[in-house]
Amino acid sequence: MPDEPAPGQAESTRAWDVNAAFWDARMGEGNDWHLQLVWPETERLLGLAPGAHLLDVGCGNGLTCRRVAALGVRVTGIDASALMLAHAAARSLGDPAADARITYRRVDATDEAALRALGGGFDAACANMVLMDLAEVTPLYRALGHLLRPGAPFVFSVQHPAFNGTHAVHVEETEETAGGLVRRAFVKVRGYLADRVSYGQAIHGQPVPQPYFHRSLQSLLRPAFEAGLVLDGLVESAFPEGDTGRWRDLDGLPPVLIVRLRRPR
Ligand SMILES: C[S@@+](CC[C@H](N)C(=O)[O-])C[C@H]1O[C@@H](n2cnc3c(N)ncnc32)[C@H](O)[C@@H]1O
16 A cells, blocks of 8 residues: 655645634634744844834734734735635724734745745734744745845744744653652654654644644754744743643743744845
8 A cells, every 4th residue: 555645735735724713713813832932032132113014924814913013014925825814904903003914815825936925124023822833934034035134034933843843742750759749741753854744733633634744953944044033043942840731830841942043135
């Protein structure tokens, strides 16, 4: 029996279409991952000023677009999923002037020509928890070299490639000590260096699983450097100590990596 072909971008986009309503209902204006792990450091690394024009790659239900538009930023949100964009367009800030600062476009971020057709002159770009959904990252990096103004940043967050993904299994052990039973949680990692595609769930209980494109750090960043972007910011984001729940009892292990790249001047 020949091997099944690995899932590609078409399978990713199809899964996001099927999951769009579930995602929108659960994400709303931000879940704990977004509000605690992703957005605060992303906002700091972007350093947006009112009047700036942001490109939000893989904008999902538009939560980032709305948040920055409310601050006076003009934003173009792009997504490959037409159904996700329909949810984004259905949500409003209730302020016509702020809503007018948002434009949504259906663009596949693995299509360099379609990205470059967006024009140029963006003051910043972001991609919040999107790159692991892209079958290819090189077209986006190459396009950003044209879309961004010289000196402008591109801030992206991903599942931390070293600790978070289908190659990383959570394990727990219990030790009997004089003070009682002590529970410790760990992440057991295998095959980190092997880029691969596997199915998982962005939010537990979603209608269908989606493909995750695992990339080691070097696979994630090398094509950005080859496209001429430079790295000038990096944050490994974890829940505060003392929080409980999945990922919260894994002392000192960050589930999210946030990277700032920049088009040189
Ligand atoms: C995990 S969600 C993140 C959404 C949003 N950025 C957020 O923080 O809530 C990933 C998003 O990437 C979009 N996406 C996946 N592949 C894409 C592609 N090739 N081009 C553009 N968007 C894509 C999906 O449709 C989905 O909306």
